[in-house]
Amino acid sequence: MSQIAPEPAASASPRIYLIAAHPHWRESHVNRRLLQAARAVADVDVNDLYASYPDYVIDVEAEQQRLLKADLLVLMHPIQWYSMPPLQKLWLDEVLTYGWAYGTGRYALQGKDFWLAASTGGPESSYHPSGYNRYFFDAFLPPYEQTAALCGMRFLPPLVLHGARSAGPSEIEAHAQVFEHRLRTYPDWPEMDEIAPCPRCVVPQTDRPQADSSTDDGIAANDAPRPLIQEA
Template sequence: MSRPPLILLAHPQRAHSRINAEMAQAAQAAGFNVRDLYALYPDYLIDVPAEQSALAAADLVVWLHPIHWYGMPPLMKLWLDEVFSFGWAYGPGGQALQGKHLWLATTTGGPESSYAPGGYNRHFFDAFLPPYEQTAALAGMQFLPPLVLHGAHRAPADAVQAHVDVWVQRLQTWPDWPELADIDTPLCEVPADARPQE
């Protein structure tokens, strides 16, 4: 039986968030564990053992954050740098996350039409996902198809509610997602001499 998901919320301005905050509240109301990184670490001093312990207790890890300059917000990146450590998350002996699922739930300011060759972001949204996919692969995790709401600033209330409903429904039905059978993430072996000894 799968253990409950771990949801990591990383929104630098949660008080001004329309959608990420509502998604976090809906997940909490449904009984899921949400760790608000900006509330936990306003000084950016991350408790790595506590975060690794939380990860160890989950089979599904969810990153809930808005897209900032085509990637994750700064505290989420620092969290990743420090928590997914060499010898723990990857590299020799780094098997703590192998077999877990990683799911990105995110929002963009730009509309979906801006994420296309003719739009001002010049690429489809999937073009910005390889760092997430490779992070999962390096840690031996399966990267699940992300949940994305484009144009978050201007999304009408009914679209936001529909998105939140899908979000909660997906959390409640994981791991019974039909698309999981088609996901195959390669295992990336990092040799022992890939990094100098410290």
């Protein structure tokens, strides 16, 4: 007697972990609306970083578990001093640890996607060699791109709204609708097939400080996780 083959199980919806980092939500014109839009989308795990860790004490294990469950990591924040808010930077320093997210050990985030949704106070014209920010906005993206690459993640084209301080309600609403649509349709974005996979960035053990067995835990004080991008 022939048997009927079971129907294939339905594929699970992609999971998204969105970190919203804004130090002053009351002053936010754009990110507050984006946060509202993100919370309306199913399968998006939203973390209001400043609400979760007002004392800047990050639960590293909990954050790593949320990352493991996600297919897409979204960093959503205003650009502050050409970079990210301080608590977002601390999150990167403490959560994306050597030997877990990058290095010669486990690549826990290998194959996942990384997306930046950012806003700038200045207009797009200010990010120009003739403007007061002196560089095109793309010049400030390499730290994000390399963070993704070091962890084996694919860096997706950022979604940026310039001139957030002067943007009107209709412009903000249109931007929020694009943002929400992207979240709802991930990973079925038209440009996905054109994005190259991340290069493999292996950090040799010789580039890391050696453990000092004389310490109580066998790890020297200078062997603590270091920032992925160090400034001079």
